[in-house]
Amino acid sequence: MIRIRLGARGLGGVRFAVSPVGAAKDLLRLVGFSPGTLTPQWRTRATDALSRHRLGLLAVVGGGGPLGYAPDFIRPEPPAFLTDINTGLHQIATTPQERIRYELAGAVNGHAWDPGSGHPPPRQLLRALDRGEDHFAHRLADEMARFWHAALAPSWPVIRARLEADVTARASEIARSGLAEALNRLAPNLEWRDGELLVHMRTDSIHQLTLDADAVILTPSVFVDWALFCAGEPPGAPAPRTPLIVYPAAQADCLPPAQDHPLIGAMRRKLLAELSQPRSTTELAQRLYLSPATASYHLQILHRAGLVTRTRRSRHVLYQRLGGAT
Incomplete structure (x- = not known):
């Protein structure tokens, strides 16, 4: 001891x-x-x-x-x-x-x-x-x-x-x-x-x-x-x-490589692919033909998983992929 x-x-x-x-x-x-x-x-x-x-x-x-x-x-x-x-x-x-x-x-x-x-x-x-x-x-x-x-x-x-x-x-x-x-x-x-x-x-x-x-x-x-x-x-x-x-760390199962993260499905992969530069929820929804609510839902999960950053610019919230996320 x-x-x-x-x-x-x-x-x-x-x-x-x-x-x-x-x-x-x-x-x-x-x-x-x-x-x-x-x-x-x-x-x-x-x-x-x-x-x-x-x-x-x-x-x-x-x-x-x-x-x-x-x-x-x-x-x-x-x-x-x-x-x-x-x-x-x-x-x-x-x-x-x-x-x-x-x-x-x-x-x-x-x-x-x-x-x-x-x-x-x-x-x-x-x-x-x-x-x-x-x-x-x-x-x-x-x-x-x-x-x-x-x-x-x-x-x-x-x-x-x-x-x-x-x-x-x-x-x-x-x-x-x-x-x-x-x-x-x-x-x-x-x-x-x-x-x-x-x-x-x-x-x-x-x-x-x-x-x-x-x-x-x-x-x-x-x-x-x-x-x-x-x-x-x-x-x-x-x-x-x-x-x-x-x-x-909480729930400390060793993380797999980011591309195999269990929270990343096909739609979230598409979102991550679009986030090499900062984009708003509205812009992402338009680019992927989603409703803003659907885009927001997936972005919240990616953010909680630590795969994207979120910053406020003027009246918009912009998301961007963290390096190495895809």
């Missing part, structure tokens, strides 16, 4: 974030540790990206060892609510050397490739480290960039919209019921009790840690069904980071 003790200052530092690099790490973890939980589309897309682009080091580091631990520096601390992919990649590439050594020592000697498990550290990881921590970090950032663009970028607008919608819903819940109640509803293994945020791990007999924290970062994911604890460590750890908890 992980215990995060938050005083009044710590509660004031609780914040949400949406991270594209974090989403990539979540996908890598499932590919390496639990591929059977992925949908066939995502499993194929991720494994094809890793093999086609020869991303062996990223697969080893991001997938975790026998106990599922993967070094946390490939999930950088989000500096803002929404961090773009290039910022996240730069953070990976410039990870302090002492932080890389600290996390890899844990991965090789204790957390993941435990000597008692019978799984020695992968030779590919050890060979990459021979050239030094800076080279290691830059190579991982480069491989993460290629994995991101091949596996996640086509669906990121849809995923991002869903994650942002989740955070909006959590904010509304906090306003209605308070932070404690909202925290208790984030994940089945997350609990707020007596001033502590408790993360119950599947291997509680191994993971026991108590932290005093001035903040916690909460980030939703479409690739988890269980809260994951990242980047918290005892006092004295090099380049300390804010504790970060990944929790399942």
